[in-house]
Amino acid sequence: MTDIVKEEQHITHDDPKVVSRRWMLMKVGALMNAAAALVVAAPVIGYLLGPIRKKGGYNSWISLGDLKQFPVGETRLADYVNPYNHPWDGATAKTACWVRRIDKSKFQVFAINCAHLGCPVRWFPQSELFMCPCHGGAYYANGDRASGPPERGLFEYNYKVSGGELHIDAGQMPTLANEAKLKVLNNLNSDGKGCGSCAG
């Protein structure tokens, strides 16, 4: 079998000047491609980094519903539709959380995610513990770490009460890099808000 390409190479004998010009043109072509690659790469990188927002960038105040659902002294499961969602999210647009009502106006709203690796913790009212099914983390009623691998207590959302409804400041899956609460708030306003309004 003959290799046509190889044979042709033997035929052409170019002037060295022509050859060096061709090399130069090839370098120009390569440079143009590099420039084009940069032009294309910049928007591609921007597109890929699109989901990144600064802490709290996805958050907004969400109602968990009527206060009456949360009896004083009890911890109840609540859920809400995440403010950032798409029609094709299906059930995953929903997020669950634990609401502990301490007294008439004082609440604690805990993320469902274990502070260890994010599994859903379950509340046991009899022993007043949150237990995690994955690696055995346990938390007290106030969210403090009781035992197991978590290095801290449960993540807590900021909340406020308005119009007879409980609102929380949420929107992003709480992790060690984004601990649900943006600022630690201690003061309680006289109007019964858990000072969530100060953060807003």
Add this chain to the structure above:
Amino acid sequence: MRWLTESYKWVERRVQLEAPVKDAMLHPVPKNTASWWYVFGSAAMTLLMLQVATGILLALIYVPSAGDAWNTLQLLNHEIPLGWFIRAMHGWGSNFMVAVVLIHMMQVFMFGAYKFPRELTWVVGVLLLLMTLGMAFTGQVLRFDQDAYWGLGIGASISSRVPIVGGPLVNLLLGGPIIGGATLTRFFALHVFVIPGALLAFVGLHVWMVLKLGVNEWPMPGRPVNRKTYDAEYHKLTHDDGIPFVPGALWKDLVFSAGIIVAVAVCAAIFGPYGPTGQPDPTIIQTAPKPDFFFLWIYAVLSYLPPSLETPFLLIAPVIGIGFLLVLPFWAGEGEKSWHRRPVAVIVLVTVAVLWGVFTHLATFTPWSPKMDAWSGSTVPAKIVHNLSPVERQGAVIFQSKQCRNCHSIGGVGGERGPALDNVASRMTEDQLIRQVIQGGGNMPAYGKNLAPSEVTALVRFLGTLHPAGQPAASDASRTAAAQFGAPSQTQSSSPTTSPQKTQ
């Protein structure tokens, strides 16, 4: 048949593939490498082809949408004719592929095949292993059920521990703030386009290098690799004692590959497809998520690490592990290939294999996790409550109702997070039991706040009955002596009812 020959010639005149293919097929390989030990690489490639084929078949039906994916899996399982079988083939094919790739790697390691001049073949192989594991993980995500959902949560939680860029990494991994539609589509892109594309390209390079550098000769003790002389030695070996790759070695590859495919099909037919488990609804929290088989060992390691070591371990161990694999051929590129002369290599491999096996085994029954329904679902054995006083029985009720059973077993039933309590009274005195219940410690939560003093008394009285029949309960020696001889110095009350208040 003349037309066939003519057509072949016509095509060959145009593609000119005959010479390179002949070269590849008939290149001489050392005779003793035509062994059953050398069949795993080709089997891994066969499995990759099977995964590509079954993957395309699944893509005909599967919808990568967080709202619909689970339903299309149900459709495949129950309505599309033989959809369940294709899913099962893909799932079992993935298991077999990870296993065969690991066995191939162990064999190459034991045979010293990563040494000169095959260093880069090994490095590409390590990348292929990582991509195979990447396919296994992303594939588990595409099976979009509860395990996939919470598995992603674990992935996000691990990413969040990276210093400085942890937050952005979580957003990148999830494609947004939460696990949702954007998360599934990006894992779909990874599983179907990015990783398979890279995988096929790197497999091509890997096989190319095997053809160019020759199949690693059977390692012989006392025949170390020397960069200066190796090429000549190998050349001599293949020409003095070599056979053409086809059919000398290939027939075993073919037989083994066929066997593997049949094994996948048999497993698929008998055991069926994996899941999906429950719907990926984050508000259904009655779930105990678990990774697939090949990631179980990580699941176990993560529950045994002390909290302070966890982040360093998660971030540093993979770098060290992968770094070791990548550096290995450059660090030990020469010297003995035979396992008879490489005791450290043998010990390392055996240690890793045993550790992997132990952690995987532990993760199959998760002794570190509370049994979430033991308190309500498991009965207290009748022989334990037999002959108990009313207050002791009350203690047994408290033991159940306060979820003690979720972490402590009695009669072999219950959680294994804490020690089994069948004989607890023979190793702890009443005072020690009270202290442990109220203050917790040693990985047990403190119950002081939610047990009334009377409940503590009842509970501890019940625990005090838990000792073998012929063996007395543990007691405080000084107190026994004081009771016997009436020591005047004893001022503290020994009544358990008052102790809790004091400790509080």
